Amino acid sequence: MRWIDRLLIAGLLLNLAILFFSSTSDWRIYYYYKYHDATSLPLISPVDPANQTLSFEDTYGAFREPNRLHQGVDLFCELSTPVKNVHPGVLIKKHVDRLGGKSLWILGLDNRLYYYAHLNQYGDCQAGDHIKCGDIIGFAGNSGNALHTPVHLHFEIMVIERLFPFKKSNVNPFPELQKLVQPSEFETVADNTHQ
Numbered sequence: 001m002r003w004i005d006r007l008l009i010a011g012l013l014l015n016l017a018i019l020f021f022s023s024t025s026d027w028r029i030y031y032y033y034k035y036h037d038a039t040s041l042p043l044i045s046p047v048d049p050a051n052q053t054l055s056f057e058d059t060y061g062a063f064r065e066p067n068r069l070h071q072g073v074d075l076f077c078e079l080s081t082p083v084k085n086v087h088p089g090v091l092i093k094k095h096v097d098r099l100g101g102k103s104l105w106i107l108g109l110d111n112r113l114y115y116y117a118h119l120n121q122y123g124d125c126q127a128g129d130h131i132k133c134g135d136i137i138g139f140a141g142n143s144g145n146a147l148h149t150p151v152h153l154h155f156e157i158m159v160i161e162r163l164f165p166f167k168k169s170n171v172n173p174f175p176e177l178q179k180l181v182q183p184s185e186f187e188t189v190a191d192n193t194h195q
Contacts, residue, residue, distance in 0.1 A: 041109075043086040044133055045180040046116065046155055047075050047140065054081075060172040071170040072115065072156035073177060079151045080120050080139040085131045086155075087114060094127050100154065101143025106131055113168060115156035118146040 047054050055076045062070040089108035096102050100117030104125075107113055120141025125131060140153045157176070158168040 041087065041133075043176050043180060044084060045177070046083050046086050047077050047081055047153055048084075049180060053078050056174075056177065058172070058174040060170075060174055072117075072154050073173050074152040074154050075140075075177075076150055076152040077140050079141060081151075081153075082136045083116055083119065083123075083138045083140055083153050085114075085133060085135045085137050087112075088133045089114070089131055091125050091127050091129045091131050091137070094122060094125070097144065099145050101146065102138070102141070103144070104137055106137070111160060113156075113158040113160065115154075115158065117154040117156075118143050118152060120151075 053076070056073055058073065059070050060073060064070050085106060087106075087108035087110060089106045089110075091104060092107045092113070093105035094103075100115070102119040102122060103115065103117040104119070104122070105113055105115055116138060118141055119138040120143065121139050123135070123137040123139070125135070125137055131137060140151055142149055142151050146152065146154070155173055155177075157171050157173045159171055161167045161169055
């Protein structure tokens with residue numbers, strides 16, 4: 001067997017091992033990223049813009065303790081304000097951690113990851129569910145490291161740079177949040193895009 005054949009077989013075995021030992025969410029990311037056509041559609045607001053208490057500003061890249069940068073935008077609102085999915089996709093991960101508290105990761109049909117954090121509680125959705133644009137996926141809170149801050153939704157957008165090994169990078173969601181559309185407008189834009 002030639003060295004190039006051995007190298008190809010080793011690479012194939014390595015990829016299979018990565019797939020086998022990866023978490024379920026990694027499988028979902030791979031499957032949906034690989035087999036869905038990227039769709040470029042506008043986002044809807046994760047928090048109803050008619051909500052009189054909603055406020056947000058561009059804090060992407062702002063310094064946070066200890067030695068990290070803010071990777072998203074905080075949308076301040078009342079406790080338990082419904083949080084809506086901004087783009088159709090699949091719920092990849094639903095978990096609780098020290099930093100984001102109750103949080104959700106959704107892989108949009110545009111092949112971008114959407115991260116919602118500091119939720120007070122989850123909506124009626126499970127990992128693997130197809131989530132429509134505008135579906136209520138949770139309720140705003142201050143879980144995780146936001147326990148002593150005003151209630152808000154921490155929102156991030158990430159672009160997938162490569163699948164193996166998995167690498168993503170954050171993009172500033174603020175410019176897109178400024179151009180938000182309502183769910184009814186989204187349906188019209190989506191219908192026109194797919195014709």
